[in-house]
Amino acid sequence: MIRTDWTVPEARAIHALPFADLMNRAQNLxxxxxxxxxxxxxxxxxxxxxxxxxxxxxxxQSAHHDTGVKATKLMGTEEVLAAAKRAKASGARRFCMGAAWRSPKDRDMNKLCDMVQGVAELGLETCMTLGHVDKRRTQRRIDVMSMKPRKLSAVLS
Known part of the structure; x- marks a missing residue:
């Protein structure tokens, strides 16, 4: 059973456990x-x-530092799906996509949803890290993204 109602004293008690005991409890769970x-x-x-x-x-990924990383535009859906197909052929069961920005623009939401839907249609689990995504934009696309409401609430909390 996954708990989401931890109290501060309970969290502190877990945090105070000796590391080996914590690892043992985590492994048993x-x-x-x-x-x-x-x-x-x-x-x-x-x-x-x-x-x-x-x-x-x-x-x-920050534009504030000279890291040698060249900024690129958002990839096209077909290019992403081709990469997902290669990943599946190589044995991946999950395909995760990440984007370097503070948050996606409204104009990109349809494309992002198409990517998630296309990857899911390949039979892969999907995940995305997009920075800050407000509930309004995410809720608007929940049907397209084929995410269960339980998973959506976990992502947004």
């Missing part, structure tokens, strides 16, 4: 719910590289 020997294979694709307006000192 994992084994109770998942095959302990299964490995989820995933492929990652940066669908828009560099030029992010955020000033995160650790990130090579």
């Amino acid at each position: 994992h084994r109770a719910h998942f095959d302990p020997n299964a490995i989820e294979t995933a492929s990652l694709l940066c669908i828009k590289t560099g030029g992010c307006p955020e000033d995160c000192g650790y990130c090579s």
Whole structure:
């Protein structure tokens, strides 16, 4: 059972556990719910590289630092789907897409939804990291993206 109602004292008690005890508890919980020997294979694709307006000192995608990363425009849907097909042929079960920006523009939402839908139609699990996405834009596309409301609420919380 996944809990979402942790109290601050409960979280502090877990945080205070000795590391080996914490790892043991995590392993036991994992084994109770998942095959302990299964490995989820995933492929990652940066669908828009560099030029992010955020000033995160650790990130090579930031436009504020000379990292040598060249900014690119958002990839085309067909190019993304071709990469997803290659990933599936290589054994991936999940295809994750990431974009370097603070948040997607309204004009990009249809294209992003087409990417998610196309990857899902290939039989792959999908995920995207898009920076800040407001609930209005995400809720508007929930039907297209074929995401279950439970997963959507987890993403937005």
